[in-house]
Amino acid sequence: xxxxxxxxxxxxxxxxxxxxxxxxxxxxxxxxxxxxxxxxxxxxxxxxxxxxxxxxxxxxxxxxxxxxxxxxxxxxxxxxxxxxxxxxxxxxxxxxxxxxxxxxxxxxxxxxxxxxxxxxxxxxxxxxxxxxxxxxxxxxxxxxxxxxxxxxxxxxxxxxxxxxxxxxxxxxxxxxxxxxxxxxxxxxxxxxxxxxxxxxxxxxxxxxxxxxxxxxxxxxxxxxxxxxxxxxxxxxxxxxxxxxxxxxxxxxxxxxxxxxxxxxxxxxxxxxxxxxxxxxxxxxxxxxxxxxxxxxxxxxxxxxxxxxxxxxxxxxxxxxxxxxxxxxxxxxxxxxxxxxxxxxxxxxxxxxxxxxxxxxxxxxxxxxxxxxxxxxxxxxxxxxxxxxxxxxxxxxxxxxxxxxxxxxxxxxxxxxxxxxxxxxxxxxxxxxxxxxxxxxxxxxxxxxxxxxxxxxxxxxxxxxxxxxxxxxxxxxxxxxxxxxxxxxxxxxxxxxxxxxxxxxxxxxxxxxxxxxxxxxxxxxxxxxxxxxxxxxxxxxx
Amino acid sequence: xxxxxxxxxxxxxxxxxxxxxxxxxxxxxxxxxxxxxxxxxxxxxxxxxxxxxxxxxxxxxxxxxxxxxxxxxxxxxxxxxxxxxxxxxxxx
Numbered sequence: 001x002x003x004x005x006x007x008x009x010x011x012x013x014x015x016x017x018x019x020x021x022x023x024x025x026x027x028x029x030x031x032x033x034x035x036x037x038x039x040x041x042x043x044x045x046x047x048x049x050x051x052x053x054x055x056x057x058x059x060x061x062x063x064x065x066x067x068x069x070x071x072x073x074x075x076x077x078x079x080x081x082x083x084x085x086x087x088x089x090x091x092x093x094x095x096x097x098x099x100x101x102x103x104x105x106x107x108x109x110x111x112x113x114x115x116x117x118x119x120x121x122x123x124x125x126x127x128x129x130x131x132x133x134x135x136x137x138x139x140x141x142x143x144x145x146x147x148x149x150x151x152x153x154x155x156x157x158x159x160x161x162x163x164x165x166x167x168x169x170x171x172x173x174x175x176x177x178x179x180x181x182x183x184x185x186x187x188x189x190x191x192x193x194x195x196x197x198x199x200x201x202x203x204x205x206x207x208x209x210x211x212x213x214x215x216x217x218x219x220x221x222x223x224x225x226x227x228x229x230x231x232x233x234x235x236x237x238x239x240x241x242x243x244x245x246x247x248x249x250x251x252x253x254x255x256x257x258x259x260x261x262x263x264x265x266x267x268x269x270x271x272x273x274x275x276x277x278x279x280x281x282x283x284x285x286x287x288x289x290x291x292x293x294x295x296x297x298x299x300x301x302x303x304x305x306x307x308x309x310x311x312x313x314x315x316x317x318x319x320x321x322x323x324x325x326x327x328x329x330x331x332x333x334x335x336x337x338x339x340x341x342x343x344x345x346x347x348x349x350x351x352x353x354x355x356x357x358x359x360x361x362x363x364x365x366x367x368x369x370x371x372x373x374x375x376x377x378x379x380x381x382x383x384x385x386x387x388x389x390x391x392x393x394x395x396x397x398x399x400x401x402x403x404x405x406x407x408x409x410x411x412x413x414x415x416x417x418x419x420x421x422x423x424x425x426x427x428x429x430x431x432x433x434x435x436x437x438x439x440x441x442x443x444x445x446x447x448x449x450x451x452x453x454x455x456x457x458x459x460x461x462x463x464x465x466x467x468x469x470x471x472x473x474x475x476x477x478x479x480x481x482x483x484x485x486x487x488x489x490x491x492x493x494x495x496x497x498x499x500x501x502x503x504x505x506x507x508x509x510x511x512x513x514x515x516x517x518x519x520x521x522x523x524x525x526x527x528x529x530x531x532x533x534x535x536x537x538x539x540x541x
Numbered sequence: 542x543x544x545x546x547x548x549x550x551x552x553x554x555x556x557x558x559x560x561x562x563x564x565x566x567x568x569x570x571x572x573x574x575x576x577x578x579x580x581x582x583x584x585x586x587x588x589x590x591x592x593x594x595x596x597x598x599x600x601x602x603x604x605x606x607x608x609x610x611x612x613x614x615x616x617x618x619x620x621x622x623x624x625x626x627x628x629x630x631x632x633x
Contacts, residue, residue, distance in 0.1 A: 051557060051558045051561070052557075054558070055557060055558070055560065055561045055592060058561055058564055058565065058568075059592055059593060062592055062593045062594075063590055063594075064587075064588065064591040064594050065591075065593060090593055094593070094596065094597070097596075097597065100556055100557070101556070101596055101597075101599075104596065108593070
């Protein structure tokens, strides 16, 4: 990508080799060339961007812009400096008008830079136009470049400047593009050079050979597989495992639906409550929940009632003086200390569910006893909610899953908290990260016990997983082998989990689950299962 | 000097697409046309072929503007331009 156009020095005069007339003529000619270039781009564009480009094209030869510059040239200023100053005053005027006009100020500055580049005989600034997909090489990318970056055209980003937190790196992550930043020497690469970029290794090589071509083909296949979930979670032999999304509001829900989620396995209702001094009204809650339900007509949406406390304190619910918040009044337990909040929330969920096309289920977090499960189910019935369930996060709930499922219609394993309580290791302590792995065989045994509880209870009530564990495509296979019925995860992970699950039969998944259960520790469990899944290497997972 | 008044019909006012279309139409004429808000001094009138001028004029939907031109064909030209302004260009 061409370097940004530098400002012509203030006070730059006409070169002695040129005359006012010649400079004026070249200024007008340059403005016409830029106008024609932008008109060409407008023709190729559609919709709103076409309208913007048409207006920008007109600006390039606009009498107001050009006349002011011509006046400056007549007074002896160089053509480059003249258009620079004229553009600046027009941009300032638009900026001061505010609103839509202020946004157009950027277009004037873009036009100005293009005219200066044309006068200097250097390539126009910004991302080059190309009909072929290309690797973009630049000094660095500015936020404004993001808008014009077409992810269908740009294959990878390489910059000589920047670091891991530079704008380029952020854009690359957002678009899922391979990127190498701080790559020395790339400014000297000629346009059209064929290069091989390995974003994972952070390397770049010129004139790639057959090996690299093969790697590129494999990566393209993987990228395609990992970007699309076809909307059906299944093993290779047709055992269906609905893949659901964890969402925290309507925006998330719409995105998850677009990514193919088969429903919502965990709606975190905290989004309604966080950053508030007081409880939201029932009406406010109804609107917020309905926004999520509307994104999934005919699909299941599991609403988790307020899970405040521990790492998610709320001023009107949480006693901040507790010495041990994760073992304190949190989740369902807040109904003991602040009765009424849960009841009103259930009323709001029932009201939002009543005229919604979604199939609404409700579950309570932090259930430890059979009585709590029974009390919650009774509250749901009073509110008019038909399918009550509870989360299994406390080991006691996993151990008594058969009796808990006698009281409610489903359970959902929250593997993050289940792991921290099973291993007695605070989730937020980095030093205990190794203990906090859902691959810990003890955690896997509790998941197996929970499924066994459902089987013992006899009514085939579903056991789902809605923790981070479900988003790990390798662990997801183990969970399916353990008998988990649904997996709920961040929507970004749906494609990877779906792609890996599709390569194993249910019997293979069961065998891998046994392998993990019998491992000596979390590492061995993970390594031994990974070794049995050749698809992982193919997809680069 | 010919003079015509026109009421801006585009819902967004004389910005964006409507301004582009109007400025392009004026640009194709062999004569100079100015535009000003109704009631504003004649010397404040601006070049109607300049999209930047049109945008800075800030004419909203329902505002009345005055077009002025001199020379051969000025009347016919202004008639045509009034028609453009009195059409909701944003709707097309």
